[in-house]
Amino acid sequence: SKATVSVLNWRLLAPSMAAFLRAVPRLLCVPVVGRAVSPQWRHHPHPLSHAARFSSSGVGQAHQRVDTIPMPGRKRAASPPKQAAKKAKPAPKAPAKKAAAPKKSPPPKKAAAKKSDIVQTAKTLSALGGAAPPKKGDKPVPKAPKCPLMKGAIVEASKGVDEYQGNDTAGCWNITSFNVNGLRAIIKNNNQIVELAKKEKPHLICLQETKIDEEEALKIGNFVPGYQVVWNCCRVKKGYSGTATLVRDDVVPEFNVTTDGLGGDHNEEGRYQLIEGKDFYLINTYVPNAGQKLERLDYRVDEWDVAMRELLAKLVSEGKKGVVWTGDLNVAHTEIDLANPTTNHKSAGFTPQERNSFTETLEVGFTDTFRHFHQGSKDFFSYWGYRQNCRERNMGWRLDYFVVNDDFLPTVQASSILSAYYGSDHCPIQLLVKQ
Secondary structure, eight states: OHHHHHHHHHHHHHHHHHHHHHHHHHHHHSOHHHHHHOGGGGGSOOTTSHHHHTOHHHHHHHHHHHHTOOOTTOOTTOOOHHHHHHHTOOGGGHHHHHHTGGGGSOOHHHHHHHHHHHHHHHHHHHHTTOOOOOOTTOOOOOOOOSSOOOTTHHHHHHIIIIITSGGGGTTEEEEEEEEOSOHHHHHHTTOHHHHHHHHHOOSEEEEEOOOOOHHHHHHHOSOSTTEEEEEEOOSSSTTOOOEEEEEEGGGGGGOEEEOOSSOTTTTTTSOEEEEEOSSEEEEEEEOOOOOTTOTTHHIIIIIIHHHHHHHHHHHHHTOSSEEEEEEEOOOOOSGGGBSOOTTOTTSTTSSHHHHHHHHHHHHTTEEEHHHHHSTTOOSOOSEEOSGGGHHHHTOEEOOEEEEEEGGGGGGEEEEEEOTTOOSSSBOOEEEEEEO
16 A cells, blocks of 8 residues: 555665764764865765765765864864863963062172173183283283184294293394295285284294295385395296295394305205304205105105205304204104104105105204204194195194204204294294394
């Protein structure tokens, strides 16, 4: 009958209607933002899609997918907004700030503490080699160099700039030597030779590796106020080698600068000058480098060193004056004269041949003045390569010397490395000789 058919139809439709009614509330609870934000929404069928609309299992599956969709910024166990509002109620703690208001006007004791901190900081900087704030009545202190002083060399630099300046050099011949590694560049960029002349006031300044030819020398002229310059330029190669000696105006009559005495062709590269005074001979030299591949090692050891040794012995044999040999001698005599001795036994300047040759020169009757005053002292160098911040790290070599004959040694008052001066891969050195 019709009644029986209607009952059967209702029984067939009841499960689908019940499932639909159960799904409606969940559909209404799904946030719309989640649908818009989550890119995975598109991959899940909507609960009311054609596949889910006519089967209870389809509706259940669709509902399960919607419930498990991961949505950015939304956690399944997120606390309701009311709880978040409750957590954000620590604002009433504002009265505590009113209690701390008196801190705005610190008491005088705290201000004094800050001053003491500044003083303590100044003391710490002074101990580390920095400059402490000057006190009233203190003498003016020379300006510190732009770059930090190297470990070990700070003592010698302070002696060169401070202790031996002014009255401390009275009664002494003040001699400095400086490999400038190209005079044009050092004149153009913050002329350190002028600074050296102003602060140290040397009577004689010996320069090496000027790289100036005769035409340029005429144009440059006397480039340091108060000094007369005598050039010895390289004649076989332009922009190479060369030496120069600057004599202070007030002692010009007391010294004679020549290029005689070395013999042979050793002076064609402008590596030698002989300065004669009433008390001593001064020899300014730029000793040949053995080369990266040691291609000039034989010439350096068997010819140049022999000729220099003969000249030194000749001058000493006259017995009238002391002999001072200075310049870039291009040798680190002992292992403490360079930062990395173990890796440089085959490098120019530290080969056994060059070191033994220098030892032979000293055995003739000469003394390395720096080692005489600083026996066993490490980390004292006069040359640093430009690469890898060698100077800042103090990874250098001691290649510049003042060597004197043993009989003249008692007149030497000080031998220093002036590491505070820049402008070259070398720094100046200084010798004080009693007049």
